[in-house]
Amino acid sequence: MTSDMNNTKPALRHGHIATPASRAYFAWQEGKLNAGQLNQREAGKFFPATQSGLTDVVAPSDSPNALPPRDGEIASANQGDGRFLDEPGTHWKKHTVTSNEIMKFVWTYTAPHSTRRYNYFITREDWNPNLPLSRAQFESEPFFKAEFTEQPFWSHGATLRPTGPTTHEIQLPQRSGYHVLLAVWEVADTGNAFYQVIDLDFVGNGNGGEIIPAIPAGLHATETTTSSVALSWNASSSAGVSYRLYRNNNMIFNGTQLSFVDNGLTENTAYSYTISAVSATGRESARSQAVVVTTKSSTASTTPPTAPAHLHSMGVTAESVSLMWGASEGSNAIASYIVYREGDEIARVAASQLSYTDRGLRAETTYRYFVAAVDAQELLSVPSNVLSITTLANAADDDNGNDDNGQYPAWTLGGSYRAGDIVTYQGKNWVCIQTHIAHAPEWAPGLAETLWHEAR
Template sequence: MNQAEQNSLRGPVTPRHGHVFTPASRAYFAWQAGMLDEGALNQREAGKFFPQTQAGLTDPFAKDDPKNLLPPPDGKIASANQATGKMLDQPGDHWSKHEVCSGDTLDISWYFSANHRTRRFNYFITKPDWDSTKVLARDQFEAEPFHTELIELQPYWAYDAEMKPSNPTTHALPLPAREGYHVLLAVWEVADTGNAFYHVVDLDFLPGDGDDRPSVPMGLKAAEVTDKKVALSWQPSSGAHPIECYQLSRNGTDTFVVPAPITHWDDDQVTADATYHYSIVAVDSKGARSRPSAPVVVRTLGEGGVPSAPQSLHSMGQAVDSIRLMWGASSGASPIDRYELYRDGQQVAPIAGDRTEHTDGGLQPDTLYVYQVVAVDGEGKVSAPSNDLAVRTAVKSDYPAWRLYQDYASGDLVSHVGADWRCRQAHQSLSEDWAPGAAAALWQQHE
């Protein structure tokens, strides 16, 4: 097998699996600045159960959930020990910050490019006497989360949509008493893998309680979405001083000013089949700004009003005779009725519109397959296809198939892309770029 074919097996870079976008996390700011691509933004991923330091632990609440993989080490918490985000771990107080007050309720929102059955969200904050000149480490944070959102359903494999958070998901966090610069750590723990997703948010706690600020604009929603327009509306704010205007933020970078008392706005600068994040603040006649509203995430329809294309089709694992596939949900003018999965150009199976994963079975070992998925809405309109995904079933071998997020010791033997491989140095397989055939420093072919 040549290198080009080996590269094709990894498929396109997929924007998996989620990030904090309001208030913008450190990684989100880096993505806006062009320092991270979309895939790296969504893959701040390492083992769950922070602040634990070891892998192989059982969830004390949900003992049937997969055991955790290795959590990020001290000094690599913001990057989740991912090399693509190592700049996020730099110590210092130079990071872009969000102004808050002690006692505020901070709305923090996640966007999922590929949703998972979820066990919990944990939110940690740095101690009152933490030192920003040092790297983020466990002893810089309070030992316990100040807020947790737990999904209690068990066992995880008996549920699907019930354990997948809405997209986006917003949590209202009552902030503890702090002064000055602090770091909030948001951790999304997955129920059906050993991993979690890590995002840090930099906060500047201002003196006072913020009661003289305008009220937060409530009810922001997309009243109409087409392939050319997003029509937004919201409820009016109030405060100690008259509201002068509203400032709408799109994707955290573009700002649009709407004079009060108008409480609606049409964004006609959108493109078809694209995702947009909107939030809004109120500004009064003294220049005081409210806290941001709960955000709304909108995906415009495909060209001509068809559903948006399924996003981020990727493999969650290959066996000798099956491949587990997952993708991001589509949206349309009418609800999604079904997804249609294609293998090598032929339809495999219809999949219910509320599901975004499927295990394709009955396959041949060590065989390359190419997949696409399309969405069909209740009116029969068909989306554009997802990305093409080329993936190979595992080879029949005396050795186990190579897998992501596994600990490998020097000398371990695995099978991958039609060959057997010997591990050259101990590591955890945190990226497809570390796979046998792609990382010569880690693996050599075993004859």
């Protein structure tokens, strides 16, 4: 698990906050986490919920949540490789800030998922840094939220796919001294979220001159026709502001609402939109990152859909490979996806299905996969990335000559395990020590001593 400990840049898995440096990012810089581990502070979504299987109240068709991190294991996101991140105390590297300061948070992605929301929590004014981080240490509600309401997620791939990087300009709450900020990126297409803890030292009283408002987050198109674009955005974290919406640098809206429909546009034309916040005294924030939206064409498009994005494996056994990919986009509706193995079509799945499990494979064999999209006009996209993956070895008989697979399930890459779970792997039974998701082959029983011990 240390082969990439000294990588000079994070590996291509999921995402993290680098600005301001999170606790995990500092640990990666110091060589305490490898590149993959930095990006995998991953556990069940809906913090501060404590149970799994919950449905998103905003988007019921999203994947239900997996098990959120336990109290005392929030900074590590319940991942055994980062348990040291959960240590109580005031020794952590901190960023010096002031109350009400506008602070920029930058999420960097290496495998972007369809995004439902970002939540930012802060510790209570009377929290105790010498106790483990728990739900009781944090305010129960986020002080800032950036949320997307479009559903189902598979029909809004471009809208829900985060830009890389994603920047939130957030006004910090009133605090003094040492506090912990918890940023949670919740995804729509899995049950997980990504947890980043940032240590802050609040100095001064933060009551100086008037602060320029924070830029509103989440500007995006919610609906597009041949002559109109409907836009929506999240409220600025600065209170008492209005908003100015610009199309191609010309202001088209000035008001307090959080949505606007831009009418009278030309079909099949690209338009660039930005938004700013304005204080009661007229101080205007910088404008957001531009969002480019193309109106629809009145005739069926002859342009093929985009390639499915980020084909990756969600689990491997001796006889199966579970695949997942990001939605394609196109002027015409997506009709289905074609899954290929070794260049041959093996399955067609509905446009709403962004995953497929290929079964009946040979153990210890390498297979190559790619996926393509087909739209309503039967136009075929270019292929996704090619994924090469090797199935696991068959579990051998145990010392008594019995097949363990009849007693316990086989360990699988990508599987979710709770402390006390028992699996079979390479002819032995193993007991899970720490709840985790098996993101890498080196987390297998017999290799990851902090995650598994042999059953006796």
